Amino acid sequence: MGRCITVAIAGLGSRGRDTYAKAAKIFPEKMKIVAIADVDPEKVRLTAEEYDIPEEKCFSSAEEMLKQEKLADVMFIATQDRQHVGHAIPALRKGYHLLLEKPISPELDECRELVRVARECDRKVVVCHVLRYTPIYRKVKELLDAGKIGAVVSIMAVENVGWYHMAHSFVRGNWSNSNETSPMILQKCCHDMDLYLWLAGKKCDSLSSFGSTYLFKKEKAPEGCVMRCMDGCKAKETCPFDAEAIYLDNKAAGYRKGNRNWPLDVLVPDGVTEEKLYDAIREGRYGRCVYHCDNNVVDHQVVNLNMTDGTTMSFTMCGFTAEIARYAKFMGTEGEMIVNMAGEIEDNEIVIRRFNADVTEERIDVASLSDDFSGHGGGDVKMIEEFLDVLSGEKEESPYVTSLEQSMESHYCALAAEESRLHGGRVVELDTFRN
Template identity: 60%
Template sequence: MQKQVTAAIAGLGSRGKDVYAPMSRLFPEKLKITAVADPDPSRAMQMREEYRIEEDRCFGSAEEMLEQPRLADVMIIATQDRQHVRQAVRAMERGYDILLEKPVSPELDECREIVRRAEELKRKVVVCHVLRYTPFYQTVKSLLDAGRIGEVVSVMAVENVGYWHQAHSFVRGSWRDSDTTSPMILQKCCHDMDMLLWLTGKTCESVSSYGDTYLFKKEKAPAGAAHRCTGGCRVKEACPFDAEKIYLTDKETGVLEGNCGWPANVLTMHPDGESVRRALEEGPYGRCVYYCDNNVVDHQVVNMNMTDGSTVSFTMCGFTADCSRYAKLMGTKGQIIADMGANTIEVTPFGKDAELIDVSRMAEDFSGHGGGDRGLVSAFLDFVTGEQSEDDTISSVERSLESHYIALAAEESRRNGGAVIRMEQVRK
């Protein structure tokens, strides 16, 4: 029988509190939460009550928790981007294996440091690159590995961020400023870089990139726009980014339509009409998207030249109706069109009829990154207990950092007018 893994969680935001902690209910025989840390005492109190955590194991910060002797087998680090490495290193020194929210760090030196320290301390560190664990991309990977389209020569991939998600997370929200968090191409898209490398089994030789903040800046504000969506804006009705629409009345995201999870639960712990309205009036999520302090891009393209001469193009864009991913993989014997939004994979060998695979029939639960959150945590628990070896799927920190190197190279290229960046220089 597999040993139950105990876990301490640092950071009780939408990932720590609402994704990782509930996995202990999904896998009660495999996972138990025994300690938590967050600067918001109400979040720690909620966790204490829901998961029966002892009061002296609830802390006001990860640093305070890490002053204690080891409180669990593993630590789940779901704090802000620039806190990850120093907290992870201290946790490894305390004896924890680590499930580390992405990105590892926007600093190359810190990325290299965590690999070195994990090797020295012989700790297991898995990065939350959840796309590897989805039924959708597991199926694409199996098709490629089986040689269904021969050798992959070119890939075209798109991440549709979604207009409201861009506004929520990257204009009004916590990841709007790369100087305090991470560049957009790293924070949002290291998922994609990791997934593309894993699917193709290839190594990147060089990168070039273009992108900018096209819309979300004050010079683009329409005449009559107020600085807050709750402050008498004269263009409110025509604005798709209106905060009251997104958080209150939208059919997909509004609390008045019964959507009380993410993103509304970022504004207030117990979302309802009254609490969300108050948050919009008083907090950052009620600001006009044209008058925020954001600096991350709202669109970016990345070109990757691989060491075998094949190529990958990737587009991230915040101006899309849906939040989904799409890829066309073109090989020497056929093509694959993978539409994660539709949950379909179309395989067309040259000269033969297309085969349409409906991935929705392959699993019952596609919540949480298309089922990737559940798959990630299950694989991590099996990995730390020895039930699963470190195979090609496990997103160990050594593997995961290649995606970071590409993303950081892309950001350097973007800032320098699309200059070609050699990956050998970045890795060194």
């Protein structure tokens, strides 16, 4: 067994505190949190108590933590999108390896500079494209690489964002405004761009894209709605995006339905109760009317990609879906493969139909692939474990670990798609972004 890796965490939001920090409890022999930083003192206090972090290793910002001498082997950077590179570069120069939340940056020059500094400092940087690590997509990769459906000619992929996830994260939440964070196609869908290029072993040559903010704007507001859901809104009873209905009564997310985790712990990080939820809805950003927020990211977008080998992919992201799920159909020279990854394991599937006289069908028992499908279908925990094993010397390398250079391809595609969308869907050559 390799040595235990010490970790400093910059950013204690939903990903930093509620996802990545938990690995220290799952793998206590592999990971120990020794320093933390966040601008929210309550999150710092709660995390320090939970992981026994001494006061002198608790900091009020990533910048304050980065003024210290090197505190750990690796830094997990889970701050806001436009802060990533500003925190990553000084961390690299202090000698930290990095686990970097995606996206790297919405600015290509910053992405390139980070790649240069990481090489100069000879540090490992893993970007959190967690879907590569999930049991279902690892199996898909194995099947495609084995030629199960021949050569992949076309991919049809859909990201079903989910209506209440759209309202929570991308209208009311932290990722609602691309001027403060990043475009939706990068922030949400660089996952998908990385995933499908990797699964099929493809590289994009050119693409075009269309999309807009169709619904979540004041001119689409129903009659009688007000600035906050709890302030006497006359559309409250019929509005699916009513904050009280989502956070209290929604079947998947609601407190009264037994949920105590995401998204409720975003509203109330210090122990979810009904009283605290009502306080957050009445006073905080998550109680605002979805038609009167400061959002500007798209709520739907399509991207058509032409690959360097002449094959194609169509990708759709949409916030108006009943479920939070990813669906893909791989069409090959000898068959097709349908892959569905949803929130409930019983809804996950891999179906293979090979071409012959009868078109035989094979179904993979997804449930048998793992005993843990929590956190992005089992990807969150596996990603951290793989990275820790590489850093500790337990593994030489991992075929799934997403390096900065690998992640850049997904960023080229996403940012080129946004460029195309903003210019009426014009075709964008990817080499203009790479170079």
